[in-house]
Amino acid sequence: MPKTIAKSNKDxxxxxxxxxxxxxxxxxxxxxxxxxxLLNAGLSVIGNQGYAAASVxxxxxxxxxxxxxxxxxxxxxxxxxxxxxKTQTRYLKSRMLAAFEASERNTAAFSRAGLxxxxxxxxxxxxxxxxxxxxxxxxxxxxxxxYYEAMEEFAVLIRALTESLGLxxxxxxxxQGMVYAGLVGAVLQIARRxxxxxxxxxxxxxxxxxxxxxxxxxNYSAAKPQ
Amino acid sequence: MPKTIAKSNKDxxxxxxxxxxxxxxxxxxxxxxxxxxLLNAGLSVIGNQGYAAASVxxxxxxxxxxxxxxxxxxxxxxxxxxxxxKTQTRYLKSRMLAAFEASERNTAAFSRAGLxxxxxxxxxxxxxxxxxxxxxxxxxxxxxxxYYEAMEEFAVLIRALTESLGLxxxxxxxxQGMVYAGLVGAVLQIARRxxxxxxxxxxxxxxxxxxxxxxxxxNYSAAKPQ
DNA sequence: ACAATTTGACAATAGTTCATGTCACTTTAC
DNA sequence: GTAAAGTGACATGAACTATTGTCAAATTGT
Numbered sequence: 001m002p003k004t005i006a007k008s009n010k011d012x013x014x015x016x017x018x019x020x021x022x023x024x025x026x027x028x029x030x031x032x033x034x035x036x037x038l039l040n041a042g043l044s045v046i047g048n049q050g051y052a053a054a055s056v057x058x059x060x061x062x063x064x065x066x067x068x069x070x071x072x073x074x075x076x077x078x079x080x081x082x083x084x085x086k087t088q089t090r091y092l093k094s095r096m097l098a099a100f101e102a103s104e105r106n107t108a109a110f111s112r113a114g115l116x117x118x119x120x121x122x123x124x125x126x127x128x129x130x131x132x133x134x135x136x137x138x139x140x141x142x143x144x145x146x147y148y149e150a151m152e153e154f155a156v157l158i159r160a161l162t163e164s165l166g167l168x169x170x171x172x173x174x175x176q177g178m179v180y181a182g183l184v185g186a187v188l189q190i191a192r193r194x195x196x197x198x199x200x201x202x203x204x205x206x207x208x209x210x211x212x213x214x215x216x217x218x219n220y221s222a223a224k225p226q
Numbered sequence: 227m228p229k230t231i232a233k234s235n236k237d238x239x240x241x242x243x244x245x246x247x248x249x250x251x252x253x254x255x256x257x258x259x260x261x262x263x264l265l266n267a268g269l270s271v272i273g274n275q276g277y278a279a280a281s282v283x284x285x286x287x288x289x290x291x292x293x294x295x296x297x298x299x300x301x302x303x304x305x306x307x308x309x310x311x312k313t314q315t316r317y318l319k320s321r322m323l324a325a326f327e328a329s330e331r332n333t334a335a336f337s338r339a340g341l342x343x344x345x346x347x348x349x350x351x352x353x354x355x356x357x358x359x360x361x362x363x364x365x366x367x368x369x370x371x372x373y374y375e376a377m378e379e380f381a382v383l384i385r386a387l388t389e390s391l392g393l394x395x396x397x398x399x400x401x402q403g404m405v406y407a408g409l410v411g412a413v414l415q416i417a418r419r420x421x422x423x424x425x426x427x428x429x430x431x432x433x434x435x436x437x438x439x440x441x442x443x444x445n446y447s448a449a450k451p452q
Numbered sequence: 453a454c455a456a457t458t459t460g461a462c463a464a465t466a467g468t469t470c471a472t473g474t475c476a477c478t479t480t481a482c
Numbered sequence: 483g484t485a486a487a488g489t490g491a492c493a494t495g496a497a498c499t500a501t502t503g504t505c506a507a508a509t510t511g512t
Contacts, residue, residue, distance in 0.1 A: 020457055020510060030458090050364055052278070056500065066460055071501075134364040138276055144360065148422045151415070175427060178416050178435035185415020186408035186439070189377070193407045196374045201401055209404035213412070216443045246480060246487055256488090281469065292490055297471070 035073045037063040042084045047127025051081060051135045078139070082146055085136055088128050089150045095121050096157060111161050111214060115187070115207045122191055123199045133192050155180040158187075162214050179217070186213050261299045263289040268310045273353025277307060277361045304365065308372055311362055314354050315376045321347050322383060337387050337440060341413070341433045348417055349425045359418050381406040384413075388440050405443070412439050 019027025041063035045054045056077060060067050074080045099117035103110045122129040136147050159180045173179055187210050194206050245253025267289035271280045282303060286293050300306045325343035329336050348355040362373050385406045399405055413436050420432050 022458060022509065027458090050366070052365070055498080057498095066462090067501075068460090068503095076500080130364075134370065137363045138356075138360040139278070140276070144422060148419070151419070173435055173438050175431050175435060178419065178427070178432060179438055181419045182412035182416045182435060182439050185418070186412040189411020189414065190404050190408045192411070193374070193377070193404065196370060201404070205401050206404060209399055209401055209408060212399050212405055213408050213439065213443060217439060248479065248488060253488090282471080283469075292492090293471075294473090294490090302470080 031072065034063075034065055034069050037065060038070060038073055038080065039084055039087060041065075042080045043088065043127050043131060046081065046084065046135055047125075047130045050130075051139060054081075078143065081136075081139065081143060085131065085143070085146060085150070088131060089153075092118065092121050092128070092132070093153070093157070107164055110164055111211060112207060114157070114161055115210050116203070118187065119191065119194070119203050119206055122195065123203060126195070129191070129195050133188060133195055151181065151184055152177075154184050158183050158214075162218055183213065183217065186210065257298065260289075260291055260295050263291060264296060264299055264306065265310055265313060267291075268306045269314065269353050269357065272307070272310065272361055273351075273356045276356070277365060280307075304369065307362075307365065307369060311357065311369070311372060311376070314357060315379075318344065318347050318354070318358070319379070319383070333390055336390055337437060338433060340383070340387055341436050342429070344413065345417065345420070345429050345432055348421065349429060352421070355417070355421050359414060359421055377407060377410055378403075380410050384409050384440075388444055409439065409443065412436065 021027075022030060025033070038059060041059050042054065045059050045062050049058075054077065056067055056070050059077075059080065060070050070080075074083070096114050096117045099113040100110065103113035122133070136143060138144075155177065162180075162183065190206050190210055194201060247253075248256060251259070264285060267285050268280065271285050271288050275284075280303065282293055282296050285303075285306065286296050296306075300309070322340050322343045325339040326336065329339035348359070362369060364370075381403065388406075388409065416432050416436055420427060
């Protein structure tokens with residue numbers, strides 16, 4: 001009995017092997033559903049217990065899935081963290097952009113709307129806040145890179161915001177990117193302080209404090225045409 | 227042979243048992259020397275490989291000491307991290323204060339001196355930079371508390387600095403602490419960006435960018451007496 | 453009805469870490 | 483010189499973790 005006889009028409013290099021429907025959904029649907037569950041569970045565990053405590057087992061348990069399915073969607077813990085982070089920054093950015101568009105077209109309302117969306121998102125989702133403000137730093141070089149990119153993207157947002165306020169020329173500053181990074185850092189730090197004091201201050205207060213720095217930068221440049 | 231006979235005059239509750247000199251130094255000296263070695267090794271390992279990779283074993287190996295001596299000085303990894311952090315923030319603050327005192331007594335020189343001390347310390351000690359800017363966040367509630375306190379202390383420094391620039395009245399802002407926290411966050415974020423791009427920009431550039439935000443806040447308030 | 457696929461509970465392996473313990477060796481006090 | 487204190491290399495055990503594997507039960511296509 002020569003072992004070269006295949007037991008079916010399947011090749012030695014196994015075919016994609018189209019999946020069967022199960023409980024009403026296709027294989028792809030089920031897989032992406034599990035992916036979503038893991039993403040949500042990841043956010044929940046990281047947001048509640050921190051990334052250090054977010055073991056594969058605890059995430060799967062939270063997701064109601066077996067460990068095997070973890071590796072179906074992610075190579076490892078860090079890959080999950082990266083995806084969760086990307087998803088949540090995307091979500092945050094979309095909320096801010098939506099707020100911009102829904103806002104009245106005057107500068108004060110415009111920038112308040114963006115900041116409101118930012119701080120609202122965090123206070124309504126403490127898990128996201130903990131992830132974005134605390135857990136993401138110092139994990140690995142790869143994650144640091146991700147963090148850096150996200151900050152730069154938010155700097156672009158901030159730039160649009162401050163420029164809408166009238167900040168025209170800060171060309172005497174060697175690196176304008178640094179200034180915008182600084183403004184992002186200011187808002188993030190205000191958010192961290194807010195989170196660490198359990199969101200005790202009213203949201204308007206943190207918005208005003210943030211806005212103060214934006215407007216100050218704006219006015220300074222505007223008032224200094226020379 | 228009744229086991230109640232003590233083998234010496236030592237009590238059942240063992241006495242403090244005064245230590246013997248060894249290799250020229252007293253027990254206290256040796257212990258505090260080991261403590262220093264562990265602190266330095268901790269900074270080195272955390273600064274080079276991150277806190278996650280800073281196992282008790284790796285720290286002791288770096289320190290050239292046995293694991294037993296770790297627990298002589300620290301209850302656990304986290305206790306070491308806390309002490310290293312406190313030591314380095316103390317060091318950073320002392321360098322900044324020294325810079326203030328050595329500076330000429332005009333506002334521009336004064337604030338530049340402080341910022342120069344800050345950024346110089348980080349670029350000269352990448353270990354410290356990594357610890358203070360990245361590794362300290364998201365470790366535990368205890369460490370977060372420490373971070374929060376350190377930030378507030380730096381906010382006081384910043385406040386002194388900006389007030390020396392003439393920032394008098396920002397009383398229309400609900401929480402002034404938030405504004406100062408924001409300025410601290412701005413400087414920290416600029417430092418993070420600088421570190422993540424391998425300190426490529428000249429130090430004067432990051433100083434000017436930071437200063438811009440300070441001066442902007444100053445001028446805005448000053449120019450807005452109403 | 454029945455074989456194949458899918459799933460979930462769980463075992464297994466190999467590795468790591470913390471924290472403590474053992475023990476031979478070095479140094480000191482007397 | 484000798485007993486005790488101090489040291490360093492290493493062992494140990496309990497607890498985790500990541501990752502793969504096993505297997506019976508549930509579900510499906512035919």
